[in-house]
Amino acid sequence: GSDSNYGKFADRRDNKHNVPSIDKGAVQKEVDGLRSSIQRLCAAANPLGKSLEYLQEDMEAMNRELDVWRKESDKQSSRLEEQNVKTRDTLLPLTTKLHELEQQIKDQAAKIASIKAQVLRNDQSIERFMRLVVLPNSQ
Secondary structure, rough: OOOOOHHHHEEEEEEOOOEOOOHHHHHHHHHHHHHHHHHHHHHHHHHHHHHHHHHHHHHHHHHHHHHHHHHHHHHHHHHHHOOOHHHHHHHHHHHHHHHHHHHHHHHHHHHHHHHHHHHHHHHHHHHHHHHOOOOOOOO
16 A cells, blocks of 8 residues: 555655655556546537437427427417307307397297286176176076
């Protein structure tokens, strides 16, 4: 072991100047390992960089498509509103006529009920007159 900050490269000391002695083989091995790691990192980062470029293009394309669909949605919403207005305009006179007919039906039903009541009163009057004719002394 060693008390220095040089880690595994400073396992031995040069006795003459008390300077850490560096094992060139270990350094070369470590440099080769770092070189290999950096190459793998670059190889992995390269596709990532291209993916990021495509991501920007894809986002732009998706935003354009979103704009197209928003415009289409607005267009269809307008058409729907136009159709709703046309439907209301078409139904308004029909609804008015329906209400008029319903009121006429109620009026006729009231007239029928009134006439039935008059017929019943007339029947009662006729019955009283018939009793007077048939039995004049009973009253």
